[in-house]
Amino acid sequence: MTARVLHVITGLDHGGAERQLLLLLRHLPARCEVATLTSGGALAGAVLAAGVPLHEIAMRGNRDPRALPRLVRLMRRGRYDAVHTHLYRSCVYGRIAARLAGVPRVIATEHSLGDGHIEGRRTTAGVRLLYRATERLGSATVAVSPTVARRLGDWGVPASRVVVVPNGIDAAAFAYDPGARERVRERYGIGPGEFVAGAVGRLVPTKRFDLLIEAFAEVPDGRLLLVGDGPERTALEALARERGARVTFTGGTADVAGALSAMDLYAAPSTQETFGLSVLEALASGLPALYTACPALDDLPPDLAPSAHRLPTLLPVWITALRHWAGRGAARTGARPGPPPAVAHYAITAHAARLADLYTARDGDGAGAEPTERDRDERRTAVTQAPRP
Structure with missing residues (x-):
């Protein structure tokens, strides 16, 4: 059966992660929908033109608490097989919402983790702590290169939770x-x-x-x-x-x-x-x-x-x-x-097929292995401290 997948992304302005998502929507062997935390964006029309349903969460800032219950309600209504998050803010909110909504698989792609930067902004201890705590709520984290996988390891993300799936190109x-x-x-x-x-x-x-x-x-x-x-x-x-x-x-x-x-x-x-x-x-x-x-x-x-x-x-x-x-x-x-x-070497078809496998994999099959007791503690902390839907 074809998986039903909700992609959650911060916005749809021109950018590498946004254009990569648009390319994926054209090649993934899955029934996809998109939720964007912000409204509008230059690529929103292209998503709709591809026949993909688009949901706008209308988030007004990085700490808008109304975004979380809106995401949870959307995920519960959609009964998705998997949620796939892209970019830092959507990964934080999307993972928590998916856990609260009971989505079976939660995949996140790390597009923009640099050496001391994430998405062009300098990282802090607080950013790393929040990232690690919410990362545990997902099933697996996709690194777009071995370089990113090493950086995730430096941030404390276990190698067992990381799978390298390079970006694709048409x-x-x-x-x-x-x-x-x-x-x-x-x-x-x-x-x-x-x-x-x-x-x-x-x-x-x-x-x-x-x-x-x-x-x-x-x-x-x-x-x-x-x-x-x-x-x-x-x-x-x-x-x-x-x-x-x-x-x-x-x-x-x-x-x-x-x-x-x-x-x-x-x-x-x-x-x-x-x-x-x-x-x-x-x-x-x-x-x-x-x-x-x-x-x-x-x-x-x-x-x-x-x-x-x-x-x-x-x-x-x-x-x-x-x-x-x-x-x-x-x-x-x-x-x-x-x-x-x-x-x-980076053909989009192979990239999309690998991601489709992650949407239907069971926890314990490679990335997304059974969590340790420390993982469970961090997951409970992230969920209980989040605004309730």
Whole structure:
């Protein structure tokens, strides 16, 4: 019988976890619904267009106590076989609600646990304590890379409760499109032969787009295309003006594939990544890529991604690399090879099938093993201290 699954996510604005969920909804062999803690979001329409029911919890802040009883009621009405949570806030509230609602399986994907950061924000002892206490309420926690699995272990999550299921990618959706290249370049006033380096991601400090702007200011010609939005946008725009760098800020967009087709080089100096999905998407588009942190590639043999080059976050190194690629005449033609073998390694179909197995597994089968007495104590504490529905 096909499992009925409720995905709980904090919001549906443009972001890696949000786009990964949307991709999963198209490939999971399960009957899926989505609950978003916040209302609206740029990807809400795409979820509905995929024929997936969407429930908005209308949470007004991180500590809005009304969210928990609303989630519990939704889960009880839905009689779901599994709840799958995504991102920190929804994992905390979603796990507690699922336990109170009696959902048989509770799976959480840890998308954004960095080294000292979670979802771009610095972690504290209180954040780690709450995470560990509520993690015990679930059946298993999915790490999107071995790097994230090690970080979960450092936070005190037992290895027996963690399963590594990498993010998936639909390579065909990011295949190079000459028509999209022309259309996107025209939209942003970029000439057909102009060199374009670019990146996709939330405009937050850990992405180090400031370093990218500083480096590109030293490139003789060309354009830097930053695709995404976030709290650092105003500061980054000011930096670009101050340095005289030719930078186009697109804001969030659903047409990531088109933006990648418009580029000649992908540049990602981010120092905090749990997987590095945007680098994989760039490789799927046939782009060469410069990057600092990408566990998805670091966990594979280098010959599976020969067009990806790792650089330290040193300004002179990035200046030299960008100047080198800007001077390559071949880069301006738009012609590019197909994706390297690393992209096929992360095919979304295999990822979705592995998650579907977790939805129907019994506790004790791998991740989600029978809890210890300490686990039971922490579960009781998390549930009894939560607001009652």
